[in-house]
Amino acid sequence: MARARNEERRTEIVRAALEVIAERGYRGASLSAVAERVGLTQQGLLHYFPTKEALLVAVLEERDRWDTGGGRGREHWRLDLLESLVEYNAMRPGIVQTFSALLGESVTEDHPARAFFTERYAQTRAHLAAVLRAEFGDELPGGLTPERAAPLLTAVMDGLQYQWLLDPEAVDMPAAFRDFLALLREGRVGVA
Amino acid sequence: MARARNEERRTEIVRAALEVIAERGYRGASLSAVAERVGLTQQGLLHYFPTKEALLVAVLEERDRWDTGGGRGREHWRLDLLESLVEYNAMRPGIVQTFSALLGESVTEDHPARAFFTERYAQTRAHLAAVLRAEFGDELPGGLTPERAAPLLTAVMDGLQYQWLLDPEAVDMPAAFRDFLALLREGRVGVA
Structure with missing residues (x-):
């Protein structure tokens, strides 16, 4: 149950990151901008994605999943x-x-x-x-x-x-x- | 005369940067590593190239000149x-x-x-x-x-x-x- 909530939260963060990227581009997509959008502190976000790179890789993986149907x-x-x-x-x-x-x-x-x-x-x-x-x-x-x-x-x-x-x-x-x-x-x- | 010396020094720095890149790769090619090789302080190097990007662009331009004969x-x-x-x-x-x-x-x-x-x-x-x-x-x-x-x-x-x-x-x-x-x-x- 905690695991399912964890997964749900990660998905929510990845979607928020995708939105921020679309609006502000690569450089504008800071961890703090993404954290703000999902109502987390930056520290809280780091619990799910320890680095900006880890979050961006998750975004690209999610895009690949969508693009490949x-x-x-x-x-x-x-x-x-x-x-x-x-x-x-x-x-x-x-x-x-x-x-x-x-x-x-x-x-x-x-x-x-x-x-x-x-x-x-x-x-x-x-x-x-x-x-x-x-x-x-x-x-x-x-x-x-x-x-x-x-x-x-x-x-x-x-x-x-x-x-x-x-x-x-x-x-x-x-x-x-x-x-x-x-x-x-x-x-x-x-x-x- | 001062201008010619300046150009010569820039060329020397670009060649040193190329060597450092060949030996240590992109991340290893710090301004301080390049400065050390040409016997300048990092501050002294910044007089010729204000940023790492400016130096790297100069390196790529020099490569293009060589490659195109x-x-x-x-x-x-x-x-x-x-x-x-x-x-x-x-x-x-x-x-x-x-x-x-x-x-x-x-x-x-x-x-x-x-x-x-x-x-x-x-x-x-x-x-x-x-x-x-x-x-x-x-x-x-x-x-x-x-x-x-x-x-x-x-x-x-x-x-x-x-x-x-x-x-x-x-x-x-x-x-x-x-x-x-x-x-x-x-x-x-x-x-x-």
């Missing part, structure tokens, strides 16, 4: 759903900024979010390879296998986010992502 | 030189980590490196579009123009760096980059 999981992804995901991301710069900023930090020595991103990438590459295999079979243009194309698909999504966050007028993120899919589908012109 | 400039880049650049990057994780970490920070509000990265991306996209046009003409696979493929080429390079920094055993960055070039060249099989 909760219980259904990523095995149901298709390339056109990825396209919609990128379009959706273009409407929520706060969370994309949080992902991108924390990813940047995570490559530094002993960063608390390093394990999260390393593990997430391994999963993402495996899932995207399965998505690509379902759409293209074992061979993609350029002689690539789904396993070799998956890191590229992942890299394009992440890399475009930085360009778009820095200069949204210059980079149409969803259009650029569709361009990459066109490149992948090139070898299939006239096949369908 | 100094005076010759980026207009001489070719796709196979880009391939060599990615191979070279795979041997210098310290500077790649510094680029990636600072890029991550730069997307947050009012960050001092934001202008540097925004401007650098605009230049990079323009230069890469010229490189792609020289190699492919006006139309690439998937019906893309060089201008539409350039942000993708940029995104792949940046995105692969994060995956490689986090898990160098799992991601062969140079091989993955060559895979992307194979994708771009797909439409030209049998043409050459």
Whole structure:
């Protein structure tokens, strides 16, 4: 019972953090701003999340759960759903900024979010390879296998986010992502 | 004369910073470690570079000058030189980590490196579009123009760096980059 209340409280804090991020961006999302929103002292919040990084990782995990359809999981992804995901991301710069900023930090020595991103990438590459295999079979243009194309698909999504966050007028993120899919589908012109 | 000495001192500091980064990584490259190496107090160093971010931006600018062949400039880049650049990057994780970490920070509000990265991306996209046009003409696979493929080429390079920094055993960055070039060249099989 205490455990269930604890879980409920954590969920409430993660949702509040998501709201604060959407309103104020990565830097504005301080632990004290989140604590205030849920009616806790900062000390009280630290009981649930010992660091800002731990809270932000929980926010990104929660987003992943939503984006992958909760219980259904990523095995149901298709390339056109990825396209919609990128379009959706273009409407929520706060969370994309949080992902991108924390990813940047995570490559530094002993960063608390390093394990999260390393593990997430391994999963993402495996899932995207399965998505690509379902759409293209074992061979993609350029002689690539789904396993070799998956890191590229992942890299394009992440890399475009930085360009778009820095200069949204210059980079149409969803259009650029569709361009990459066109490149992948090139070898299939006239096949369908 | 004083001006020339000043420039010389700045260059010396930037080189020292590059060494410290190579040895100790992004987090280890503190202003005090760099100051010590060039025989300055931290206060003395601040006269040349008022913040750690300003120093790191100067390091990245210096790297860009070297990588683009100094005076010759980026207009001489070719796709196979880009391939060599990615191979070279795979041997210098310290500077790649510094680029990636600072890029991550730069997307947050009012960050001092934001202008540097925004401007650098605009230049990079323009230069890469010229490189792609020289190699492919006006139309690439998937019906893309060089201008539409350039942000993708940029995104792949940046995105692969994060995956490689986090898990160098799992991601062969140079091989993955060559895979992307194979994708771009797909439409030209049998043409050459």
